Amino acid sequence: SQKGKYPERFAFYNLDLERNLRRKITLNEALKGALDRNEFRLMYQPIVNASGHVVSFEALMRWRYKGQEISPVEFIPLMEQSGRIVEAGNWVLEEACKMLAKMVQQNAEICMCVNISLIQFYDKGFVNNVNQVIERYAIPGHLLHLEVTESIFQSEQMMVNQKVSQLQQRGVKFSVDDFGTGYSSLSVIQNMNVDYIKIDRSFIQHIELKGLAIVQAVMNISQSLNFSVIAEGVETEKQRQMLEDCGIPYMQGYYFSRPLEQENALNYLKTAPEQELATGLA
Numbered sequence: 001s002q003k004g005k006y007p008e009r010f011a012f013y014n015l016d017l018e019r020n021l022r023r024k025i026t027l028n029e030a031l032k033g034a035l036d037r038n039e040f041r042l043m044y045q046p047i048v049n050a051s052g053h054v055v056s057f058e059a060l061m062r063w064r065y066k067g068q069e070i071s072p073v074e075f076i077p078l079m080e081q082s083g084r085i086v087e088a089g090n091w092v093l094e095e096a097c098k099m100l101a102k103m104v105q106q107n108a109e110i111c112m113c114v115n116i117s118l119i120q121f122y123d124k125g126f127v128n129n130v131n132q133v134i135e136r137y138a139i140p141g142h143l144l145h146l147e148v149t150e151s152i153f154q155s156e157q158m159m160v161n162q163k164v165s166q167l168q169q170r171g172v173k174f175s176v177d178d179f180g181t182g183y184s185s186l187s188v189i190q191n192m193n194v195d196y197i198k199i200d201r202s203f204i205q206h207i208e209l210k211g212l213a214i215v216q217a218v219m220n221i222s223q224s225l226n227f228s229v230i231a232e233g234v235e236t237e238k239q240r241q242m243l244e245d246c247g248i249p250y251m252q253g254y255y256f257s258r259p260l261e262q263e264n265a266l267n268y269l270k271t272a273p274e275q276e277l278a279t280g281l282a
């Protein structure tokens, strides 16, 4: 048979593509039954206030498949493409609220942040589902925070604002996750009727260089547009100090704590001073 000019390069290229594709197909197939096989669980990462006390936890999905942890960065997009994210997202809401109810029993005011996929937010049953879960676990609405990305505000503004405000009327808070990494125009940002902005980790990582200007700008906008700010991915004392100097009220990152297994998160709470917890996310 005829060989090309760079047969080895092409061979490697095809192997990579093929390997990626085969992995996608395998994981997709495995994801079909993952919920029923109880392969998902949640971990909880603390969010702290200016004095370093935990005010909230972010629920983060984990998937153990054949003894291996697969990152949500890999499996969430797969579930979004297959539509399976709606069912999985409801499971996350349910689990997170169950945990929140446990924490409320231990402490007066601690919040739970739950990531909501665009597909899940746009689903017809979304508002109803959230309401039902809140009622089932008798959760005070204001303790539930839903993290969405800028992308949900790009189209269907009427529908989006209606859903957001319906839940806000129940007390539920909205945060914009990974802020700054989307491509929202300033007018879209102006019309986002949310309670919190989470500045993406990439800006915190570079805060000693150009990131500082972005963090300061977000702080300024937050005051005029009336939302509060959370810094994501704080890893060093230097970063924490610079964020404090900018007046950032809430922070999250490995510097404070990695995501914790449920038991450890509950213990983490027990050891924290109750008075400090009583304020929650303001």
Ligand code: C2E
Pocket (backbone or CB within 6 Å): 045, 059, 060, 061, 062, 071, 072, 073, 076, 089, 092, 115, 116, 117, 147, 177, 178, 201, 232, 233, 234, 235, 252, 253, 254, 255, 259
């Ligand atoms: P995210 O919502 O922005 O969550 C923050 C991610 O950053 C988490 O990764 C967390 O473990 C990681 N992180 C926190 N602090 C630090 C730090 O100081 N340094 C570094 N390098 N990383 C830090 P994780 O758990 O792998 O989740 C990745 C993404 O997957 C999340 O980003 C979120 O977009 C998505 N995701 C996770 N759980 C869910 C879920 O239940 N539903 C949906 N729709 N998406 C989820």
Ligand code: MG
Pocket (backbone or CB within 6 Å): 058, 115, 147, 177
């Ligand atoms: Mg998040």
Ligand code: MG
Pocket (backbone or CB within 6 Å): 177, 178, 198, 200, 201, 232
């Ligand atoms: Mg984020």
Ligand code: MG
Pocket (backbone or CB within 6 Å): 177, 178
């Ligand atoms: Mg994210």
